[in-house]
Amino acid sequence: xxxxxxxxxxxxxxxxxxxxxxxxxxxxxxxxxxxxxxxxxxxxxxxxxxxxxxxxxxxxxxxxxxxxxxxxxxxxxxxxxxxxxxxxxxxxxxxxxxxxxxxxxxxxxxxxxxxxxxxxxxxxxxxxxxxxxxxxxxxxxxxxxxxxxxxxxxxxxxxxxxxxxxxxxxxxxxxxxxxxxxxxxxxxxxxxxxxxxxxxxxxxxxxxxxxxxxxxxxxxxxxxxxxxxxxxxxxxxxxxxxxxxxxxxxxxxxxxxxxxxxxxxxxxxxxxxxxxxxxxxxxxxxxxxxxxxxxxxxxxxxxxxxxxxxxxxxxxxxxxxxxxxxxxxxxxxxxxxxxxxxxxxxxxxxxxxx
Amino acid sequence: xxxxxxxxxxxxxxxxxxxxxxxxxxxxxxxxxxxxxxxxxxxxxxxxxxxxxxxxxxxxxxxxxxxxxxxxxxxxxxxxxxxxxxxxxxxxxxxxxxxxxxxxxxxxxxxxxxxxxxxxxxxxxxxxxxxxxxxxxxxxxxxxxxxxxxxxxxxxxxxxxxxxxxxxxxxxxxxxxxxxxxxxxxxxxxxxxxxxxxxxxxxxxxxxxxxxxxxxxxxxxxxxxxxxxxxxxxxxxxxxxxxxxxxxxxxxxxxxxxxxxxxxxxxxxxxxxxxxxxxxxxxxxxxxxxxxxxxxxxxxxxxxxxxxxxxxxxxxxxxxxxxxxxxxxxxxxxxxxxxxxxxxxxxxxxxxxx
DNA sequence: ATGAAAGCGCTAACAT
DNA sequence: ATGTTAGCGCTTTCAT
Numbered sequence: 001x002x003x004x005x006x007x008x009x010x011x012x013x014x015x016x017x018x019x020x021x022x023x024x025x026x027x028x029x030x031x032x033x034x035x036x037x038x039x040x041x042x043x044x045x046x047x048x049x050x051x052x053x054x055x056x057x058x059x060x061x062x063x064x065x066x067x068x069x070x071x072x073x074x075x076x077x078x079x080x081x082x083x084x085x086x087x088x089x090x091x092x093x094x095x096x097x098x099x100x101x102x103x104x105x106x107x108x109x110x111x112x113x114x115x116x117x118x119x120x121x122x123x124x125x126x127x128x129x130x131x132x133x134x135x136x137x138x139x140x141x142x143x144x145x146x147x148x149x150x151x152x153x154x155x156x157x158x159x160x161x162x163x164x165x166x167x168x169x170x171x172x173x174x175x176x177x178x179x180x181x182x183x184x185x186x187x188x189x190x191x192x193x194x195x196x197x198x199x200x201x202x203x204x205x206x207x208x209x210x211x212x213x214x215x216x217x218x219x220x221x222x223x224x225x226x227x228x229x230x231x232x233x234x235x236x237x238x239x240x241x242x243x244x245x246x247x248x249x250x251x252x253x254x255x256x257x258x259x260x261x262x263x264x265x266x267x268x269x270x271x272x273x274x275x276x277x278x279x280x281x282x283x284x285x286x287x288x289x290x291x292x293x294x295x296x297x298x299x300x301x302x303x304x305x306x307x308x309x310x311x312x313x314x315x316x317x318x319x320x321x322x323x324x325x326x327x328x329x330x331x332x333x334x335x336x337x338x339x340x341x342x343x344x345x346x347x348x349x350x351x352x353x354x
Numbered sequence: 355x356x357x358x359x360x361x362x363x364x365x366x367x368x369x370x371x372x373x374x375x376x377x378x379x380x381x382x383x384x385x386x387x388x389x390x391x392x393x394x395x396x397x398x399x400x401x402x403x404x405x406x407x408x409x410x411x412x413x414x415x416x417x418x419x420x421x422x423x424x425x426x427x428x429x430x431x432x433x434x435x436x437x438x439x440x441x442x443x444x445x446x447x448x449x450x451x452x453x454x455x456x457x458x459x460x461x462x463x464x465x466x467x468x469x470x471x472x473x474x475x476x477x478x479x480x481x482x483x484x485x486x487x488x489x490x491x492x493x494x495x496x497x498x499x500x501x502x503x504x505x506x507x508x509x510x511x512x513x514x515x516x517x518x519x520x521x522x523x524x525x526x527x528x529x530x531x532x533x534x535x536x537x538x539x540x541x542x543x544x545x546x547x548x549x550x551x552x553x554x555x556x557x558x559x560x561x562x563x564x565x566x567x568x569x570x571x572x573x574x575x576x577x578x579x580x581x582x583x584x585x586x587x588x589x590x591x592x593x594x595x596x597x598x599x600x601x602x603x604x605x606x607x608x609x610x611x612x613x614x615x616x617x618x619x620x621x622x623x624x625x626x627x628x629x630x631x632x633x634x635x636x637x638x639x640x641x642x643x644x645x646x647x648x649x650x651x652x653x654x655x656x657x658x659x660x661x662x663x664x665x666x667x668x669x670x671x672x673x674x675x676x677x678x679x680x681x682x683x684x685x686x687x688x689x690x691x692x693x694x695x696x697x698x699x700x701x702x703x704x705x706x707x708x
Numbered sequence: 709a710t711g712a713a714a715g716c717g718c719t720a721a722c723a724t
Numbered sequence: 725a726t727g728t729t730a731g732c733g734c735t736t737t738c739a740t
Contacts, residue, residue, distance in 0.1 A: 004510055005416065006483065009717055020727045025719060033725060050476065052483035056410040056419065057717035060732050062359070065410065066484075081449040081663075086440030086646035094444065094464065095435040102466075107485070109463060110448065112456075122404065129360065129406035130420075131461070156358055292440035296650035309435075363733055374711045379735060387709060411733035414716050712739075723728070 008051045017045040059132050066106045069133040074112035086292040096309030100316040121151050135319030144206045158322035160315040163207050166332050171318050173333045177207040180304045180337040181214025184286045188256045189222045191347045197247040197254035199264050202234040211260050233264045240264025244271040255348040256284035262291045280346035299343030311335045362405045371399040413486050420460045423487040428466035440646040450663030454670040475505050489673030498560045512676035514669040517561050520686050525672050527687045531561040534658045534691040535568025538640045542610045543576045545701045551601040551608035553618050556588040587618045594618025598625040609702040610638035616645045634700035653697030665689045
């Protein structure tokens with residue numbers, strides 16, 4: 001391949017408009033100190049020549065790179081992609097993040113990073129050195145990884161921690177895990193359920209704990225007992241199956257179960273079927289995530305939606321604001337997670353009901 | 355935000371190793387003219403300092419950008435993301451493309467471009483000017499857009515056209531639409547079906563035509579008539595519904611239907627249900643795409659898988675090869691699309707069967 | 709096989 | 725409000 005050069009550079013524009021490079025640069029960057037005459041004249045040349053600045057050159061001269069790095073967990077993401085179970089976390093991130101970036105002339109670059117490895121730092125600093133991003137978006141479980149958070153806080157790059165709570169550096173955005181777990185639990189309580197089981201997610205994710213907290217709060221507030229109703233999974237189908245079996249084969253089984261993600265909810269549905277329990281008549285189920293798959297089960301699952309697109313969009317906004325020098329939000333940003341009602345929830349029936 | 359500078363530059367490495375910048379550059383780029391002593395010494399400094407080259411600087415000095423642009427249709431992609439129907443085209447592209455990029459130190463950047471607009475060229479040249487990618491991957495319907503193909507062929511950037519057949523500039527990769535349609539049709543013929551309906555996709559996609567061709571070839575070879583068995587859709591659920599209704603309400607209805615994508619197959623399934631036709635006993639269905647959703651229908655659908663990950667991976671390989679100056683493949687690259695058998699196909703029964 | 713000098717396209721800092 | 729100068733980190737010449 002022959003050496004490629006920029007087709008139209010700032011020099012061409014400057015020559016065409018008969019002004020200095022700096023003036024063109026000022027117009028590109030919307031700086032205030034340009035007379036409107038000048039601004040019009042230069043803009044005309046830009047449009048005429050179809051000039052677009054090279055982000056490489058912009059970054060080189062110490063300015064922005066217009067690149068925002070979105071980092072996901074490598075193993076889980078690849079596993080999801082290969083499993084082809086319809087998990088659309090990445091798509092929703094792109095929907096929210098990419099489009100918001102585009103609005104501001106930024107680009108989102110997706111990266112996969114291992115959480116576990118001892119060289120997280122090296123992976124991250126390599127990506128930063130290579131790309132020089134203007135901001136970084138962390139998703140769970142990275143958002144809660146102290147090693148990553150500490151490393152980034154020393155890098156002088158704004159970063160947002162999705163699904164996290166302000167407990168360290170960076171800007172946190174929560175998807176209201178505690179609140180939505182409370183809402184889901186209350187929803188069941190209001191229908192008359194008293195024995196509501198809960199399947200927790202992987203402990204590596206802080207949000208797993210908050211969901212448990214929300215459930216417990218709602219149960220306590222209603223005077224319902226929690227004993228024997230909490231089981232631990234790790235977000236996998238298999239772990240959900242085991243947890244559901246423990247809950248449903250106990251002497252006093254729950255009349256409803258909330259699972260901390262869709263895969264574990266699916267497993268619960270299957271275990272119920274095995275045990276001859278009709279859903280929702282014999283057992284109500286609510287799941288977390290609301291990935292596409294839960295609309296296609298029989299019955300479709302009532303689920304707590306994860307507003308990933310809205311969250312990613314907000315994350316981009318916060319980074320761009322921080323870039324501009326605006327102060328980071330002082331309070332925790334929370335994007336609420338709505339409960340989507342479908343067919344897997346009903347009033348309790350039989351002896352364990354209300 | 356304070357002005358960010360590269361933490362470790364080529365200068366630091368050069369100083370540490372006690373050599374010139376140029377020598378370090380040669381080591382980074384694996385150039386042959388470096389003595390192995392030198393190479394080791396410099397590499398040691400690189401490792402010690404954790405040096406990673408800035409792609410902005412590399413690109414600025416007329417070398418590679420290590421960026422590959424993957425371009426998808428804006429409207430359709432966003433519609434898919436919003437619909438949350440589990441379509442994982444983008445994910446599979448990332449799975450194949452991103453990972454292959456990473457193997458070679460490249461990055462994949464996703465972009466959305468309008469096919470229809472009259473300013474496709476402007477959108478594209480802006481992306482090229484801003485990013486200076488080393489290669490571009492086009493997906494349908496962009497791959498067949500003559501405006502785009504012609505524009506890119508003048509840009510001196512290698513580009514791959516996915517789902518396209520060599521009819522112009524660029525490197526084409528086909529997913530064997532004709533062959534897989536033939537295979538699917540033969541599969542039904544071998545089970546004894548004679549009246550096999552076909553629902554074509556949007557005419558904007560050349561692959562729609564090839565799929566029809568494959569079906570027709572198999573039918574002709576078996577001496578089966580095609581008359582009244584071909585209906586046109588546009589890949590939407592609604593269009594599939596209308597097409598299926600036309601096919602199934604005709605006086606001599608087909609005993610099997612092949613739909614050119616999953617959404618139209620889903621619609622066919624629903625129309626069959628409405629008409630009281632049991633699938634697969636009363637009607638066999640085969641779909642194209644094999645998105646996650648088709649595993650969750652009742653029955654699960656037999657489908658022609660689209661090997662998007664493998665194709666994207668191959669596309670990246672071809673671009674990197676072209677970048678290095680290797681000649682483009684002389685023959686059309688084809689990635690075969692396997693037929694995944696599930697429960698929606700059975701032997702024909704009743705008067706229209708074999 | 710190695711080094712020195714020039715320049716890529718742009719912006720920060722300092723003029724005026 | 726506009727122009728000039730220097731330099732970002734790297735690779736391309738062109739030397740030696």
